[in-house]
Amino acid sequence: xxxxxxxxxxxxxxxxxxxxxxxxxxxxxxxxxxxxxxxxxxxxxxxxxxxxxxxxxxxxxxxxxxxxxxxxxxxxxxxxxxxxxxxxxxxxxxxxxxxxxxxxxxxxxxxxxxxxxxxxxxxxxxxxxxxxxxxxxxxxxxxxxxxxxxxxxxxxxxxxxxxxxxxxxxxxxxxxxxxxxxxxxxxxxxxxxxxxxxxxxxxxxxxxxxxxxxxxxxxxxxxxxxxxxxxxxxxxxxxxxxxxxxxxxxxxxxxxxxxxxxxxxxxxxxxxxxxxxxxxxxxxxxxxxxxxxxxxxxxxxxxxxxxxxxxxxxxxxxxxxxxxxxxxxxxxxxxxxxxxxxxxxxxxxxxxxxxxxxxxxxxxxxxxxxxxxxxxxxxxxxxxxxxxxxxxxxxxxxxxxxxxxxxxxxxxxxxxxxxxxxxxxxxxxxxxxxxxxxxxxxxxxxxxxxxxxxxxxxxxxxxxxxxxxxxxxxxx
Amino acid sequence: xxxxxxxxxxxxxxxxxxxxxxxxxxxxxxxxxxxxxxxxxxxxxxxxxxxxxxxxxxxxxxxxxxxxxxxxxxxxxxxxxxxxxxxxxxxxxxxxxxxxxxxxxxxxxxxxxxxxxxxxxxxxxxxxxxxxxxxxxxxxxxxxxxxxxxxxxxxxxxxxxxxxxxxxxxxxxxxxxxxxxxxxxxxxxxxxxxxxxxxxxxxxxxxxxxxxxxxxxxxxxxxx
Numbered sequence: 001x002x003x004x005x006x007x008x009x010x011x012x013x014x015x016x017x018x019x020x021x022x023x024x025x026x027x028x029x030x031x032x033x034x035x036x037x038x039x040x041x042x043x044x045x046x047x048x049x050x051x052x053x054x055x056x057x058x059x060x061x062x063x064x065x066x067x068x069x070x071x072x073x074x075x076x077x078x079x080x081x082x083x084x085x086x087x088x089x090x091x092x093x094x095x096x097x098x099x100x101x102x103x104x105x106x107x108x109x110x111x112x113x114x115x116x117x118x119x120x121x122x123x124x125x126x127x128x129x130x131x132x133x134x135x136x137x138x139x140x141x142x143x144x145x146x147x148x149x150x151x152x153x154x155x156x157x158x159x160x161x162x163x164x165x166x167x168x169x170x171x172x173x174x175x176x177x178x179x180x181x182x183x184x185x186x187x188x189x190x191x192x193x194x195x196x197x198x199x200x201x202x203x204x205x206x207x208x209x210x211x212x213x214x215x216x217x218x219x220x221x222x223x224x225x226x227x228x229x230x231x232x233x234x235x236x237x238x239x240x241x242x243x244x245x246x247x248x249x250x251x252x253x254x255x256x257x258x259x260x261x262x263x264x265x266x267x268x269x270x271x272x273x274x275x276x277x278x279x280x281x282x283x284x285x286x287x288x289x290x291x292x293x294x295x296x297x298x299x300x301x302x303x304x305x306x307x308x309x310x311x312x313x314x315x316x317x318x319x320x321x322x323x324x325x326x327x328x329x330x331x332x333x334x335x336x337x338x339x340x341x342x343x344x345x346x347x348x349x350x351x352x353x354x355x356x357x358x359x360x361x362x363x364x365x366x367x368x369x370x371x372x373x374x375x376x377x378x379x380x381x382x383x384x385x386x387x388x389x390x391x392x393x394x395x396x397x398x399x400x401x402x403x404x405x406x407x408x409x410x411x412x413x414x415x416x417x418x419x420x421x422x423x424x425x426x427x428x429x430x431x432x433x434x435x436x437x438x439x440x441x442x443x444x445x446x447x448x449x450x451x452x453x454x455x456x457x458x459x460x461x462x463x464x465x466x467x468x469x470x471x472x473x474x475x476x
Numbered sequence: 477x478x479x480x481x482x483x484x485x486x487x488x489x490x491x492x493x494x495x496x497x498x499x500x501x502x503x504x505x506x507x508x509x510x511x512x513x514x515x516x517x518x519x520x521x522x523x524x525x526x527x528x529x530x531x532x533x534x535x536x537x538x539x540x541x542x543x544x545x546x547x548x549x550x551x552x553x554x555x556x557x558x559x560x561x562x563x564x565x566x567x568x569x570x571x572x573x574x575x576x577x578x579x580x581x582x583x584x585x586x587x588x589x590x591x592x593x594x595x596x597x598x599x600x601x602x603x604x605x606x607x608x609x610x611x612x613x614x615x616x617x618x619x620x621x622x623x624x625x626x627x628x629x630x631x632x633x634x635x636x637x638x639x640x641x642x643x644x645x646x647x648x649x650x651x652x653x654x655x656x657x658x659x660x661x662x663x664x665x666x667x668x669x670x671x672x673x674x675x676x677x678x679x680x681x682x683x684x685x686x687x688x689x690x691x692x693x694x695x696x697x698x699x700x
Contacts, residue, residue: 086487
């Protein structure tokens with residue numbers, strides 16, 4: 001996927017004035033986060049499970065090569081195939097070759113963020129193979145030629161009316177001539193249209209929430225059942241997963257499943273959790289006759305053993321973005337690439353470079369809500385801070401910012417001068433703003449005053465001078 | 477070893493500043509796989525069997541399934557009656573399982589059953605369940621000649637016959653049952669764990685039932 005992360009500021013400005021987007025985002029702020037809170041409260045063991053989930057992921061990452069090899073061994077033993085893809089291009093080529101080997105015309109896809117990461121759909125379309133997204137949200141945005149705006153709710157930026165327009169436009173050719181207005185009718189129409197696609201598809205392609213080393217199983221968590229249809233009806237199943245998706249055992253999966261659904265949607269359990277292991281067996285009446293797993297690295301292995309390794313614990317629940325004030329204000333598209341929100345601000349510079357995505361870790365107030373809800377306790381603000389430091393070290397920050405920081409650090413190291421200057425500025429702002437008590441505009445501070453007034457300082461001087469007075473009073 | 481494979485695995489080892497696992501480190505991970513440690517126990521499902529059954533029913537209903545509790549001889553009549561109550565056709569695709577064949581379906585003269593996998597035109601399916609999880613009201617289905625996966629997914633209505641004795645506390649108990657049935661390192665092609673009917677929240681985060689899988693799920697819990 002082509003990144004527009006470089007244009008983050010521009011993207012964010014556009015997002016703030018988009019009425020449909022703001023309407024959709026206002027629902028997000030109360031929806032997911034409130035439901036997560038209730039689900040966590042219903043389960044007294046939730047915090048202990050989060051600790052355990054973190055420990056499981058840390059253990060796996062420290063032994064990642066071992067568990068990947070073990071996973072491969074089990075897949076092969078049950079008649080499946082494992083393909084290793086160091087880069088996005090390798091994964092594209094492997095999947096295209098697999099599709100060609102069965103003369104595939106259409107592929108029923110279920111939602112896979114890794115497939116977005118490697119730009120799979122464009123690649124397959126160029127080869128004349130039609131990938132059909134079957135997750136309802138993904139289907140809607142595929143019709144609209146948009147990228148997902150959220151990792152578990154890809155069409156969360158759209159209103160019901162926008163979905164109705166999209167279906168009316170695209171389903172007309174299939175004989176649906178009425179513009180629908182009710183949600184359940186929209187769902188039913190998509191179900192009908194996509195049911196035909198499932199029945200026709202030659203290949204089913206899905207991601208994985210977990211790969212279980214103990215059994216060689218790929219594990220998928222969904223609510224719609226589309227992933228299950230896509231890995232049951234077509235004759236070939238392809239699983240595309242990145243290296244950090246492997247976990248040791250089914251017992252570990254039990255822990256991770258308990259924190260995943262609750263953190264993501266506030267559900268006790270998602271509707272479908274499915275384990276697929278190898279192709280269909282002798283005597284089975286359905287299921288694919290070929291089972292392939294494509295394991296993608298794409299830069300992840302180089303993060304191991306570094307300060308940034310914690311980001312690989314992520315189980316893609318989306319809680320960090322659901323609770324992020326920045327994501328809540330601008331939505332996912334402004335981030336400009338596949339993974340938005342706090343985890344996107346940490347992953348994207350790693351995957352496509354800090355030169356391209358350096359803006360993202362700056363889009364945070366460091367309020368810490370993301371870290372406080374992360375089911376595997378990723379220290380997201382700390383990791384964003386790390387990227388800011390890298391960006392500064394590589395001289396990628398704009399000159400004005402660098403000069404401002406240099407000036408501030410010059411003053412901060414000279415306390416007397418700092419206090420004298422701030423006292424002076426304080427007095428001036430207090431004097432000139434006395435009448436109104438606020439500034440509607442101020443030179444050099446237009447970034448602030450364009451959107452809100454700057455309050456004039458209250459009488460009494462700076463914090464430093466008030467503190468000094470307070471201390472001398474208590475001593476006396 | 478393919479180039480791509482060794483490139484990834486060696487890259488991981490380089491980053492972790494070590495070679496292939498050996499000695500005590502290798503023994504430790506082998507041991508962890510052989511005897512998997514359990515996570516924190518979820519207390520709410522640690523109950524005597526009758527209360528476990530009640531907890532399962534409570535959570536299944538909370539997740540939009542309907543539940544009927546009947547004695548074994550009443551199972552076919554309950555299925556017929558459920559279909560009639562909901563104005564559904566008295567015809568179903570049924571899993572060819574010896575367990576289901578143990579019920580007296582012939583007693584339901586109006587009910588027409590076809591044993592096999594689901595076809596696109598099937599409105600109703602009837603299956604058993606390998607196990608069920610009380611903690612969340614979740615059914616566990618294992619694929620095999622006696623249980624085609626398509627029956628869990630294609631029809632609009634899924635009727636599940638579940639024996640009380642097959643209801644367990646949590647996932648961990650299901651894993652133990654799977655290992656006992658299929659062997660430590662073998663799994664059936666597909667294990668579906670299913671909690672209520674299919675659903676989506678993809679339009680304005682409002683939950684709608686019947687996205688791609690069944691719109692209705694009726695669980696007949698069989699007393700023994």
